[in-house]
Amino acid sequence: MVSPQKSVESSRSDYQPQLQKRYKIDQIFQIISWMAVLSGIVVLTVLIVGILIQGIPNLSWDFLVSPPSRKPEQAGIWPAFLGSIILLIITAAVSIPIGVGTGIFLQEFAKDNKLAQIIEINISNLAAVPSIIYGLLGLFAFARIFGFITGGRSILSGGLTLALLILPVIIVATREALKAVPDSIRLAGMALGATRWQTVRTHVLPQAIPGIMTGTILALSRAIGETAPIIVVGAAAFVPFAPTLTIEGLQEPAFTALPIQIFNWVSRPQEEFHYIAASAIIVLMIVLLVMNATAIFVRNRFQSSR
Known part of the structure; x- marks a missing residue:
C-alpha cells in the first residue's frame, strides 16, 4: 500500500x-x-x-453662418449645425430625466422578481437594436400617431426618435453607476432614520453622478452622429434655412443635421464639396470633443467634491 x-x-x-x-x-x-x-x-x-x-x-466664420449652396465656395453649415444642436437639446431634455429616473427605480426600488428580470433583459437587448429600427418606430409613433402634436415629420419627431435610441444606454449606464456605490452607504443612511428615497437622493445619487454623466454624454455623442433615424423621420439633405426654437419652428417639416449635410457633400462628384465636407467633419468633431470634455469635467468635479 x-x-x-x-x-x-x-x-x-x-x-x-x-x-x-x-x-x-x-x-x-x-x-x-x-x-x-x-x-x-x-x-x-x-x-x-x-x-x-x-x-x-x-474653415471660417462665413462657412459656419452661411446656408448650403450649390456653389462650394458659397456653401455653409448653419442650418445643419443649428439643426444638430436643436436635435441634441430635444434628445437630452427627453432622454436624461426618463433614463436616469428609470435606472434609479429599477436599481433601488424595484423588487427582484421575474418581471424586473424580464425588463432588465429587454433593456439590455434594446441597447443593441439597429438605429434604423428606431427610425421606423419614430416614424410610426411620433410622425403619424402623434403627428398632430409633433407636426409630423419634423425636427421634434427626430429629437424624440433619437431620445428613444439612446434611452436604453442611459438606463444601463445609470444602473451600473448605482451598482458601483457601496451598500454600506445605503445601510448607514437608513440606520440613521432616513427613508429609502432620502438615502438615494442625498447619498447614493451624488456618488453615482460621475458615472451617470459619463454614460449620458457618450450616449448623446452617439445620437448626434446618427443619420438613419432622422432620415426616416424626415430630415432633408438640402435645407437653405435654419430651424427656430419655437413650437411652430420645431414642427416645420424641413430640417437637416450635420451628418446628413456631410453625406450630401461627400456623395457629390465635385472635389470642392469633399473639402467643405471635411470642414463640416471638423466642426462635428469639435462638438463631440466639447461634450466629452464636459463629461470629464463634471466627473472630476464630483469626484473631487466627494
Missing part, C-alpha cells in the same frame, strides 16, 4: 510547470495586442490628418 506522503511526492514529480512556454505565449499575446492597438491608432491618425489637411483651409 502506497503511503499518502509518497503519492504526494510522486504527483509533485509528475507536475511540469512549463514556465518558459507560458511566458512565450504571454509575450505573443502582448505583441498581438500592441499590434492591434497601434494599427487602430495609425488608421485613426491617418484619417484625422487627412481631414484636417482638407478641411482647415475652408
